[in-house]
Amino acid sequence: MKTGIVTFHSAHNFGASLQTWALQKSLQNMEMGPVVINYRPAVIDRLYHPLYDYHGIKKQAVKIGKRLKGNTSQKRSEKYDDFIQKNFNLTEEFTAYEQLAQADIQLDACIVGSDQVWNVQHTGGYDPAYMLEFLDSKVRKISYAASIGTEYLLPESQTEFKRALNGFSYVSVREESARPLIQNLTNLPVKTVLDPTLLLGREDYERLRTPVEHKEKFILVYMMEKSKDVIEFANYVSRLLGLPIVQRRPNRMFQNETEPCYMATPDEFLDYVKEAEYVITNSFHGTVFSIIYGKPFLSMLHSDTGSRTKDLLTLLGLESHLLKANDKTFDFRRFFNDDPDKTWKLIEKHRRSSVDFLKEALKM
Numbered sequence: 510m511k512t513g514i515v516t517f518h519s520a521h522n523f524g525a526s527l528q529t530w531a532l533q534k535s536l537q538n539m540e541m542g543p544v545v546i547n548y549r550p551a552v553i554d555r556l557y558h559p560l561y562d563y564h565g566i567k568k569q570a571v572k573i574g575k576r577l578k579g580n581t582s583q584k585r586s587e588k589y590d591d592f593i594q595k596n597f598n599l600t601e602e603f604t605a606y607e608q609l610a611q612a613d614i615q616l617d618a619c620i621v622g623s624d625q626v627w628n629v630q631h632t633g634g635y636d637p638a639y640m641l642e643f644l645d646s647k648v649r650k651i652s653y654a655a656s657i658g659t660e661y662l663l664p665e666s667q668t669e670f671k672r673a674l675n676g677f678s679y680v681s682v683r684e685e686s687a688r689p690l691i692q693n694l695t696n697l698p699v700k701t702v703l704d705p706t707l708l709l710g711r712e713d714y715e716r717l718r719t720p721v722e723h724k725e726k727f728i729l730v731y732m733m734e735k736s737k738d739v740i741e742f743a744n745y746v747s748r749l750l751g752l753p754i755v756q757r758r759p760n761r762m763f764q765n766e767t768e769p770c771y772m773a774t775p776d777e778f779l780d781y782v783k784e785a786e787y788v789i790t791n792s793f794h795g796t797v798f799s800i801i802y803g804k805p806f807l808s809m810l811h812s813d814t815g816s817r818t819k820d821l822l823t824l825l826g827l828e829s830h831l832l833k834a835n836d837k838t839f840d841f842r843r844f845f846n847d848d849p850d851k852t853w854k855l856i857e858k859h860r861r862s863s864v865d866f867l868k869e870a871l872k873m
Contacts, residue, residue, distance in 0.1 A: 524794025
């Protein structure tokens with residue numbers, strides 16, 4: 510059986526890459542022949558790629574060649590693309606939906622998800638690729654842990670989603686808060702399932718992880734959205750513990766920083782999480798891998814997409830790890846999980862349910 514995956518696999522973002530790898534690995538374990546549809550619209554690549562400007566227009570190489578030669582951003586981009594090419598089973602590349610719609614991709618089934626593939630703000634409006642409209646009607650269409658990223662769906666998008674969902678065989682979302690929104694648009698039962706990264710255990714990621722040389726013990730601050738509250742809190746914890754901060758951005762933001770993990774690839778990012786003494790994050794996947802590696806951590810909510818982190822921590826009974834910006838009752842013990850066995854039992858419970866959904870959807 511050949512199963513396609515449509516997701517944000519090309520985004521130079523640790524979480525996007527690791528959820529792609531995890532879904533591909535899970536399907537490989539099921540012998541479902543996964544292939545990642547190499548759809549790379551500029552609206553996604555521009556978020557992280559130095560060859561794109563803010564509006565997603567590819568810059569002229571003649572004008573920027575000299576400036577980018579030896580440029581750190583360009584080196585990171587090339588290194589990251591090498592990771593993608595090495596670790597994902599990719600089709601030919603498509604940069605526009607029209608190319609994808611005309612391609613003859615032979616599939617038995619296709620899965621869209623996870624990540625915020627149904628967040629129209631990320632996709633620059635409604636993109637039919639992420640609703641699998643390019644596929645023949647004979648191909649089984651499945652959404653797995655698709656995320657809206659927010660707690661609402663604009664009315665104009667609801668009409669398009671409802672039409673496209675008519676062609677699906679199975680539908681699931683990642684956040685419980687999104688389930689009622691999608692359920693109103695389809696007659697199919699909508700399930701809430703785990704993010705693909707939680708379908709695998711720590712031992713799976715240990716096979717992918719690449720060790721990095723660390724000069725000293727550190728606090729990892731994985732900040733997707735630049736936040737004054739995260740910066741202030743991380744500086745406070747750094748002073749309190751006498752530990753420097755490692756963060757993902759190339760420019761310094763904290764009072765006591767050691768080398769950034771800006772040049773890291775997803776396999777190296779796993780090592781930063783594993784070796785961190787503490788993790789402070791406003792990233793969903795920063796939260797996920799803190800849990801997987803059993804790290805003391807606290808999460809603040811992203812201003813636009815925080816519902817996904819809140820839903821996950823509630824699902825796993827880890828609400829105490831959620832730190833609000835105006836929280837005046839901070840207790841350092843909140844970094845720690847008092848009952849990790851309970852957490853893993855909950856993960857295993859929801860993992861079984863999520864795997865069962867995939868097996869049913871793929872008719873195993």
